[in-house]
Amino acid sequence: MFGYDDFLKFIQAFFVVYPVVTLIHLLGHIFFAGIFGGRGIRVIIGTGKILFSMRFLEVRRFYFWYGGCEFSALKYSNKLTKSLIFLGGSIFNIGSIFIVNYLIQLGILDASMLWYQFVYFSFYYVFFALLPMDMADGTLSDGKAMYKLWFNKNKDDSSADCQLIDEEKK
Template sequence: MFGVNDIPKFFLAFFLVLPLISFLHEAGHVFFAWLMGGKNIRVTVGTGSLLFRIGMLEVRKYYFWYGVCTFDNLKRKHRLANILIFSGGTLFNAISAVLVIYLIENNLLEPGMLTYQFTYFSMYYIFFALLPMPYPDGSYSDGKIILDLIRDKKTLEAKTYRVQWNEEKRQWCVLDHNRELIQAFEDKQEAYRKAHEVAQGNRPSRLLNSKNGEEVEVRNYPKVPL
């Protein structure tokens, strides 16, 4: 039964243990994203306004809630690569929990409230990350995406956006995946800035430079693991 004496333990778990578990989860995604050639890797722990940024890590105001890993331009974009990236978070959580249990059972680590909370909430994190379900914002859990990848569904089928020179209008046109005009610019850099914004906001996506009948990939934005 939850009593008054358990309140400090709850806050300890919520403000210290859960953020650590979240960080380890994102580290798993980062490791496999790096292994598959991902560029511009960034880990966000928490939500809300930015508190500080160190290298690829940024910590936000509500650091104890939410986490996400973003990266661009995967070199290896095959199905197995994506399965490894999306399962990396739960894999790191499982390894760290098993390691803590091993250290305790071999008397290398003293059991206590922190170790109990760490293993308990690691299992909690793993369960909800792997539970194949959609979220209210339209994104999917890691488990849902992994399941769709195993079933070879088109969950990670990328939309293609283009920056294309229009000779008749003498403008750079940003086109969506249906080749419909999003916006036209006289300045090439402005067109690319808009195209990157649209492609990044509609992951997974590819951004192509289209001119004189030739198409070259500028950047790809893989789907973000949570």
């Protein structure tokens, strides 16, 4: 039966944990884009009207749904560097899972529903990011974008949440 406590867990999961997992995923993409000389780096959390923007971070009204990142002009641009950018989000999510589990083992963090939700949504994010599929809007998952990159079929070197922006079109 779905009770009051479950409702609070739901609120925590979808309005706190999931946006944090999304941010970690996007920071993974941006980390690798930055290493390989990407400029114009921007992280967008959510969808809808802009709530606030600072430096490279933009938070939108529905901060708990969706996210994306943008960058332009990679200094080092080849299949390997672009693959690491596509994999970066999942690498960061998997790394965060190991860190949380390690901190729980050390007794620094308590094993709680919060961390269970964090690990659950991190696995969820990794699974659907790496699953090679087309999204409903025609964009590609990170896995499909990387697959098409290696077979010279990813025309714009972008995935659903990681966009390489052409500076001339800005």
